[in-house]
Amino acid sequence: MKNFFISDIDNITPGKEVHVKGWAQDIRLMKNIAFIIVRDSTGLVQATVKRDCPDFHKLETLSRESVVEITGTVPEKVQSNIGREILVTSVELINMAEVPLPIGITDNVETDMDTRFNSRFLDLRKPEIGRIFQAKSAILWGIRNFLMSQGFTEVQTPKTVSAATEGGAELFHVKYFEKNIFLNQSPQLYKEMLVASGVERVFEVGPAFRAEEHNTPRHLNEFTSIDIEMGFADHHDAMHMLENAIAKGISNFLENVRDASSFSVVKEKPVTPFPRVSYLECIKILKGEGYPAVHGEDLNNEALKIIGKKFDGFYFITDWPTSVRPFYTALLDNNPEYTKSYDLQFREIEITSGAQRVHNPAELKRRIEDKGLDSDDFEFYLRTFKYGMPPHAGWGLGLERLVQVILGLPNIREASLFPRDRNRVFP
């Protein structure tokens, strides 16, 4: 196993011998001297090979992106402006890369997104692409650690389901032996059932599937949803949990990923609590700006852009009208036209949707039917409310969207290793 990495060279005393294993990112071969820029997951080093090195002739056949092992010593004075150098005594060609490369790793030409995704394994070798996923990992671990510290239990629920769960979103149909079933759009009903099971604070990180034929920079047909549900809690509690989880995700990223603030648009831990603005206040803002907002309707993208300009970064829109929220959303105590619900926004992008939920089974059944759904289809869910269901609240957070807004990525596909969209199911 390799246990010496290129960044470890920084701690080596000059004159000492090192073995470097990695990819030959660039090769500059001259008559009496050659330079190989070697890359591994921690950084770059220049391997300087002089004519008198017995392996000098091997470089004539070396192709870019081949895997090499290089032995040499660290010089007293580094002459490469990469900042790391080794003076080579031997070169092993471990596995040669074919030429030409399907896409350039360091070439001074842009590559279309589609072409990049067709050769995603090579695309990910670019440091500026690979670090997106270091950021994603660090953000997720920050959120996970926070939830664990708050007494949450991580669970896994089925992604194959027999009935449409929430209505609304289109689902993917799957053949399941002799049955026709669906891929789940969200773990919503399962996490509520687990609250009824006595798992008072529960979360899941897993895929969610939406068969919507959208083609936009902020939608994927398969995305990672971070979902929580808390028993004996209301929507305010859930919002507190959310803003703190996001703050922890961001601080974990900023503290643990090299040069994080140089490529992130969110450069410091956000201030909590995040601003809250109610749906009704949004309508007032829009009317004040001369935008024809219709009270009772969802806020469209153009409206959200106007609202987003009023806030710098993350903010909540609360108390949405009952007509635009799912059946399981609890109503405001003093006004059933509105709900105990909220979206977390970053400018016009919706990151999270959440609410306190209905916990009374009779009310829940009525709300299902009010939405024109058949309550018999939800019997597996409804019966969990009949034997002691506490008040509860939670949210679902789109991980790729969160990464997209934190890093300022122009397209959400950039935040998925192998994105799934309307046309792409490869690789």
Next chain:
RNA sequence: GCCCCGGUAGUGUAGUGGCCUAUCAUACAGGCCUGUCGAGCCUGUGACUCGGGUUCAAAUCCCGGCCGGGGCGCCA
């Protein structure tokens, strides 16, 4: 689901009916090379998405397919 735009060497582009035997960059191959570092210089290889149609003539115009990017709707 509706709408708009696009598809030229491995990669990215220029080219709006004849001057295209298709531009440039990058990559690749070969040559020169003095510690290079977006190395440089010279030579070379390499392309019009597919199928119909219009025309004396199509990369270029028209229709359709396939593929891609985006807007709306919907959502995370």
